[in-house]
Amino acid sequence: xxxxxxxxxxxxxxxxDHDAPADLLVxxxxxxxxxxxxxxxxxxxxxxxxxxxxxxxLVDLHTHLREPGHEGKETVATGTRAAVAGGFTxxxxxxxxxxxxxxxxxxGFIVKQAAEAAxxxxxxxxxxxxxxxxxxxxxxxxxxxxxxxxxxxxxHPVVSGHLMRTALEYxxxxxxxxxxxxxxxxxxxxxxMHEGIVSTRLGLKGIPAAAEEIMVARNILLAxxxxxxxHLCHMSTRGSVELIRRAKERGVPVTAEACPHHFTLTxxxxxxxxxxxxxxxxxxxxxxxxxxxxxxxxxxxxxxATDHAPHHYDAKEREFDDAPFGIIGLETALGLxxxxxxxxxxxxxxxxxxxxxxxxxxxxxxxxxxxAPGAPADVVVLDPGATWTVDPSMxxxxxxxxxxxxRELRGRVIRTLxxxxxxxxxxxx
Amino acid sequence: xxxxxxxxxxxxxxxxxxxxxRMTLEIVALAQGTDxxxxxxxxxxxxxLAERIGALIREDLRVDIPRGALDITLYRDDLQTVGPRPVIxxxxxxxxxxxxxxxxxxxxxxxxxxxxxxxxELTDFGRPARIGLCVLVDRGGRExxxxxxxxxxxxDVAPGDQVEVRLEEVDGRDVVELVKGGDST
Amino acid sequence: xxxxxxxxxxxxxxxxxxxxxxxxxxxxxxxKEVSERAIKKVPTLRxxxxxxxxxxxxxRTRISFEFAEKRLSADTVNVASSASAxxxxxxxxxxxxxxxxxxxxxxVIRHPSSGAAKFLADRINSSVVNAGDGKxxxxxxxxxxxxxxxxxxxxxxxxxxxxxxxxxHSRVARSNIWGLLKLGAEVAVCGPQTLMPLxxxxxxxRVFRRIEEAIQWADVLNVLxxxxxxxxxxxxxxxxxxxxxFGVSVERLERAPRDLVILHPGPMNRGVEIxxxxxxxxxxxxxxxxxxxxxxxxxxxxxxxxxxADLAEAAKGGQEGAE
Numbered sequence: 001x002x003x004x005x006x007x008x009x010x011x012x013x014x015x016x017d018h019d020a021p022a023d024l025l026v027x028x029x030x031x032x033x034x035x036x037x038x039x040x041x042x043x044x045x046x047x048x049x050x051x052x053x054x055x056x057x058l059v060d061l062h063t064h065l066r067e068p069g070h071e072g073k074e075t076v077a078t079g080t081r082a083a084v085a086g087g088f089t090x091x092x093x094x095x096x097x098x099x100x101x102x103x104x105x106x107x108g109f110i111v112k113q114a115a116e117a118a119x120x121x122x123x124x125x126x127x128x129x130x131x132x133x134x135x136x137x138x139x140x141x142x143x144x145x146x147x148x149x150x151x152x153x154x155x156h157p158v159v160s161g162h163l164m165r166t167a168l169e170y171x172x173x174x175x176x177x178x179x180x181x182x183x184x185x186x187x188x189x190x191x192x193m194h195e196g197i198v199s200t201r202l203g204l205k206g207i208p209a210a211a212e213e214i215m216v217a218r219n220i221l222l223a224x225x226x227x228x229x230x231h232l233c234h235m236s237t238r239g240s241v242e243l244i245r246r247a248k249e250r251g252v253p254v255t256a257e258a259c260p261h262h263f264t265l266t267x268x269x270x271x272x273x274x275x276x277x278x279x280x281x282x283x284x285x286x287x288x289x290x291x292x293x294x295x296x297x298x299x300x301x302x303x304x305a306t307d308h309a310p311h312h313y314d315a316k317e318r319e320f321d322d323a324p325f326g327i328i329g330l331e332t333a334l335g336l337x338x339x340x341x342x343x344x345x346x347x348x349x350x351x352x353x354x355x356x357x358x359x360x361x362x363x364x365x366x367x368x369x370x371x372a373p374g375a376p377a378d379v380v381v382l383d384p385g386a387t388w389t390v391d392p393s394m395x396x397x398x399x400x401x402x403x404x405x406x407r408e409l410r411g412r413v414i415r416t417l418x419x420x421x422x423x424x425x426x427x428x429x
Numbered sequence: 430x431x432x433x434x435x436x437x438x439x440x441x442x443x444x445x446x447x448x449x450x451r452m453t454l455e456i457v458a459l460a461q462g463t464d465x466x467x468x469x470x471x472x473x474x475x476x477x478l479a480e481r482i483g484a485l486i487r488e489d490l491r492v493d494i495p496r497g498a499l500d501i502t503l504y505r506d507d508l509q510t511v512g513p514r515p516v517i518x519x520x521x522x523x524x525x526x527x528x529x530x531x532x533x534x535x536x537x538x539x540x541x542x543x544x545x546x547x548x549x550e551l552t553d554f555g556r557p558a559r560i561g562l563c564v565l566v567d568r569g570g571r572e573x574x575x576x577x578x579x580x581x582x583x584x585d586v587a588p589g590d591q592v593e594v595r596l597e598e599v600d601g602r603d604v605v606e607l608v609k610g611g612d613s614t
Numbered sequence: 615x616x617x618x619x620x621x622x623x624x625x626x627x628x629x630x631x632x633x634x635x636x637x638x639x640x641x642x643x644x645x646k647e648v649s650e651r652a653i654k655k656v657p658t659l660r661x662x663x664x665x666x667x668x669x670x671x672x673x674r675t676r677i678s679f680e681f682a683e684k685r686l687s688a689d690t691v692n693v694a695s696s697a698s699a700x701x702x703x704x705x706x707x708x709x710x711x712x713x714x715x716x717x718x719x720x721x722v723i724r725h726p727s728s729g730a731a732k733f734l735a736d737r738i739n740s741s742v743v744n745a746g747d748g749k750x751x752x753x754x755x756x757x758x759x760x761x762x763x764x765x766x767x768x769x770x771x772x773x774x775x776x777x778x779x780x781x782x783h784s785r786v787a788r789s790n791i792w793g794l795l796k797l798g799a800e801v802a803v804c805g806p807q808t809l810m811p812l813x814x815x816x817x818x819x820r821v822f823r824r825i826e827e828a829i830q831w832a833d834v835l836n837v838l839x840x841x842x843x844x845x846x847x848x849x850x851x852x853x854x855x856x857x858x859x860f861g862v863s864v865e866r867l868e869r870a871p872r873d874l875v876i877l878h879p880g881p882m883n884r885g886v887e888i889x890x891x892x893x894x895x896x897x898x899x900x901x902x903x904x905x906x907x908x909x910x911x912x913x914x915x916x917x918x919x920x921x922x923a924d925l926a927e928a929a930k931g932g933q934e935g936a937e
Contacts, residue, residue: 200811201628203728203749203788208812273729317707319727321748500644503656503916505688513619513920517644553653 002029002420006381008050013377014354015370020364024054026377029420034371049381052414054331055353056369057378058091058334059360061179061257062154062233062305064326065122068109074310074398076110079330082308082397084424086330087413089378090121090361091308091367096155102127102138102155106148111147111281119423121378122246123149123366128167128178134159137166139295144174152179154233157186157215164219167227176363177255179231182215182240182386183207183281192321194282202273204241204320207282209237215307216240222245223254231363232256234307238291255363255396256295257305260329260336261403263292263346269403274404275316279309294347296355303360304352306333310399329398332404338411339386349384377420384414431459433610438582442603445565448581449478450478453485455579459561467557469527471547472518475535477598478565480521482534491566495523499533499604504546506590522554531557532579536594538564541575560573620917623735623742627792635796639761641913642702642906643817646673649908654840657887659688659919664720665713668745672724674880675745679722682911683797688720690724706730708736723747728785733900743916749783754914755879758907760797762899765906767785767877771798776828779838780809780849781889786838786879791817804828805838805860811813825860829870836877837862840887845920857886863892880904 004026008319011022011034023038024031042047060083066074066172072148076093083091093102093110101110107124114122126143132153138153141387151171158164158180163250167178186209207249217233223230234255235241247254261279266286277283278397295301309326316323336358341347347355366376388409391399416424460466465488470479476498483494495566500518503600533547544562551560568586584607586592589607595601618637620630630808648656656724664683668676676692683690690889710733713721720741723731723874728748735742746752753930770842775794781787781803795818802820803810804827815821822828828835840856850856867874876888884890 005817020765076786195812197816200813201788201817203747203751203785205749206812273732314705314707317705319706319725321727503648503658506660508658508916508920513917517641518734519644519647551656553655554651566676 002377003027004045004047004048004420005038006379007038007040007046008048008056009054009391010053011371011380012053012055012193012350012353013371014350015359016372018371019350021307023323024371024379026379026417026420027322031371031375031377033173033373041263049414051383053349053382055350055380055382055383056357056371057380057416057418058087059366059368060088060091060306060308060330060333061231061303061360062259063091063093063308063366064096064309064310065093065110067097067113068106070240072153072312072398076113076122077117077119077312078119078306078396078398080122082328082330082395083120084398084416084418085413086332087334087380087382088330088415089380089416089418090123090148090366090419091330092123092125092364094129094152094286095125096195101148102130102132103145104139104142105142107146109149114319120418121368123147125150125152125154125179128153128158129163134155134163136331137163137170140170140176140359142312144176148176148233149366150177150179152180152181154181155355157181157183157185159172159224160316161218162322164192165226166218166223168222168226168230170230173224175365177229177231179233180215180219181233182212182219184211184214187214191282193270194284195413196267198267198271202270203209204270206351207280209239209284212237212281213239213243216421218245220252223247224250224252227253229255234259234262234281234294234305235295235301236262236288237305241295241300245295246378250302255302256300256304258292258296258301259305259307260340260375261327263289263296264336264340265289265403270320273320273392274403275318275320276327276401276405277314278320278323278325279307279327280325283411293344295347295350296341300364302355302357302374304333304337305360306330308397310397311401313400316401318320328395328399328401328403331397332402332409335411336404337410339409342384345369377417379417380413381415382411383415384411386410388412435609437609438609439606439607440582440605442497445461445581445605447563449481449485452579452581453482453489456482456532456561456563457486457490459578461533463492463494465528465547465558467495467497467523467526467531469499469522469531469532469533469551471535471543472498472500474594474596474599475533477596478536479534480598482563497522499547499550501543501550504550506542506546520550526551526555528556528558530559530561532561532563534563536565536581537592538567538575538577539563539570541571541573544575545573564612565594566592619920623731623744623915624733624753624918625735625742625744626754627753627789627796628751630783630796632796634758635757635793638757638875638910638913638917639764641917642694642757645909645912645916646906649905654685655687656685657685657687658916659683661716662688662719662919663691664688664722665718665921666690666745667709667713667721667723667848668694668855669723669725669730670693670746672746675724678907679698679743679745680761681908682915685908686915688915706733707737710734714738714740716838720915737778737881743914743918746785748785749788750785751789751792752785753789754907754911755786756793757905757914758910759790759836759877759879760793761910762877762903765835765902766899767902770794772800774800774802774832775834775836776802776804776822776832777836777838778817778825778828778860780805780840780844781805781814781838782809782839782849783841783844790836791819795819795878802828802831806850806856809844826866826869827863829866829874832874833872834875836879837888839879839881840883844884853886861885861887861889862892863889865897867892875899877903
């Protein structure tokens with residue numbers, strides 16, 4: 001059933017600066033009308049969403065779906081189910097799979113798996129370099145032809161300045177951004193958390209903020225040189241924010257994302273050697289958290305992305321040094337955004353939805369992020385006031401690695417529509 | 430029936446002094462003289478009692494008896510149930526106990542477990558010809574087949590009650606008291 | 615009488631109160647005498663099983679623990695890295711479960727990863743003694759250093775102690791800093807800035823960039839071993855230069871305003887961080903540290919053996935993360 005009327009909700013559509021009570025009519029998977037007082041045509045189901053918010057489905061520019069190659073951690077099917085449970089109707093899949101998503105066959109495979117899973121839309125991101133080895137450019141044309149929407153070597157930085165320059169130049173042919181995991185590898189080598197007072201106390205090797213900022217600065221300079229669009233993944237430091245702010249003032253084609261954990265937690269979360277707080281880039285200092293929040297407010301950082309990074313349940317059950325980096329985020333991102341940013345007085349709810357839906361769709365040139373008539377009906381219905389407690393055993397993701405277990409959050413997804421079809425509906429409470 | 434925590438004086442300073450006089454004579458008899466006698470007190474009050482007995486012998490017989498002190502904490506069998514003692518005292522023994530008559534001195538003999546630990550510890554230091562046991566009060570209630578050779582006084586004390594020996598050197602006065610319900614162990 | 619107990623584990627001095635640290639030092643005193651007896655053995659831990667789990671080579675610490683255990687009559691098993699299942703790919707959590715299944719009473723663990731001792735302690739009911747975890751803590755080494763300083767100077771409060779050398783990679787430095795600060799000493803660190811952890815002064819210590827300044831200031835120098843692989847990793851240009859700039863030499867000490875007590879956790883690189891003339895000199899207490907090491911470890915094992923699980927959390931302190 002892809003025809004229905006969402007009746008009586010508060011409709012927030014940042015793409016059209018709309019925030020008012022309205023009904024939303026979906027016909028054959030597309031948005032037909034958004035107006036107050038719509039009546040359902042004959043035979044159209046009416047869903048009462050009074051007291052709830054109706055918004056464009058969330059768009060995640062940074063998801064690790066692990067398939068192909070690491071299906072024990074996540075698959076396209078489980079990852080997209082986790083996505084729609086978290087209110088995401090479209091997600092971008094990072095290419096650090098096995099084999100690496102550096103060829104059209106792998107891109108096509110992911111697209112096919114996503115179609116079969118029939119949950120969230122999946123837009124693959126191709127590799128910048130063959131095998132993500134940082135040597136030879138991948139065939140961007142083939143990748144885009146098969147469905148890729150951007151290129152990135154995420155998981156690894158593009159170390160070579162020359163390769164980054166070439167990628168930014170070549171990507172312009174296809175109008176796609178080059179997304180980079182900013183990390184200077186010799187400074188970060190062996191590091192397992194932020195370098196600061198906590199790493200000093202714990203005796204753990206630190207990753208200095210400068211390891212990120214050096215590459216942010218390099219990427220900005222290369223974007224300026226080439227005119228290519230660079231997208232900076234998971235920004236975590238106040239220094240990075242300052243570099244991006246100045247670049248944007250100069251009109252450099254740079255966009256940036258930040259993750260919920262980086263606007264919520266500090267390096268103190270690692271203080272008991274809690275491996276669920278081990279991620280890369282690492283959790284930083286309170287001043288960094290404050291800078292990220294400020295940057296989300298003023299637009300220096302364009303979007304919130306999850307960096308959803310599933311790991312097998314026992315992989316984190318290790319010494320801190322040996323545990324893998326990463327946390328899952330699809331099912332907690334919206335709750336953290338509402339709790340930390342909206343209730344924390346940083347963003348309004350429409351601004352949060354813009355940073356999680358409209359803006360990510362726009363900067364990666366994706367459909368979605370809008371409730372304009374004629375657009376595919378990718379919609380999330382949420383209850384911004386509802387309280388829930390993070391219980392990893394209830395996750396749709398195959399993995400459980402989150403530092404937020406037990407945390408009480410506000411903002412709950414009630415229903416998610418992709419192409420007008422209800423792909424997620426919250427259990428009645 | 431006295432209430433819990435009530436103190437009854439059993440012996441005053443004079444009674445204690447008299448008992449020690451008699452015990453000193455019995456110890457010398459037990460050791461068949463003073464030539465091979467060594468006095469070893471169990472910390473804490475046994476050490477003070479051994480000192481007093483040593484002083485009495487010096488007064489009467491003009492000889493210095495070698496004396497030692499045992500802290501039996503590390504030989505206790507109740508580490509699991511009672512937990513570690515916060516302060517462990519020093520164990521100090523005369524250079525040679527081999528072939529001597531060692532008389533262990535303690536204030537109160539009750540279950541016998543302290544004496545058992547003291548015997549174990551003493552034998553780790555050498556092999557005396559004979560080991561004797563001298564206590565100011567034997568209150569009964571033994572849990573091990575141990576008996577004293579020299580006893581100041583025999584008392585029949587109920588298991589829940591406690592006999593407390595207080596000595597000038599440690600507590601500022603000499604007295605033996607019965608404390609009703611005072612046995613918290 | 616105080617009812618202070620150590621709890622289940624000894625993971626680090628950061629998590630102990632000053633009273634706990636004093637309790638261990640005071641308990642160590644009578645154990646010194648046990649090692650002077652003809653029969654150097656007391657039956658205190660008879661029937662207890664202790665596993666010495668060493669994932670990193672360490673002759674000294676392991677022998678010291680083994681002596682401590684044997685002098686307390688415990689049954690000991692040594693598991694060294696070369697013979698361990700770790701090299702067959704077994705994880706620490708599996709090792710922990712296996713130990714637990716063997717119904718042991720205590721584990722003494724040395725491990726190259728910071729936090730490994732806590733990791734083990736969180737997963738088994740047996741007591742865990744940290745014998746050095748990565749660059750984090752080496753609590754018994756710091757305790758024996760504290761005991762040696764107290765023996766030598768009669769106090770710790772107000773004493774100026776400078777820890778010299780590779781602070782960045784040193785668990786000995788971290789444990790010493792916590793222990794000394796908690797007992798009221800003034801603490802400084804001195805070494806090349808490349809071997810100084812970021813923000814160390816936030817722990818409450820002074821930082822000297824030059825060894826000459828440290829010598830002018832200190833009552834006690836605790837000279838750390840320089841791991842020779844630091845040179846190949848590029849932290850220092852050469853051993854010769856390190857020795858010339860940071861080495862504790864007789865000539866440098868002669869310029870000190872007072873006699874300095876010299877500690878070194880061993881094993882020493884003579885002629886690198888410390889001159890033989892200093893190591894063997896009149897103010898070196900390095901061998902006394904070794905002797906005290908056994909007494910301190912006996913005290914720790916004794917206190918933990920009687921520890922009650924219900925008090926373990928209180929002793930560990932509120933280290934359950936930021937949430």
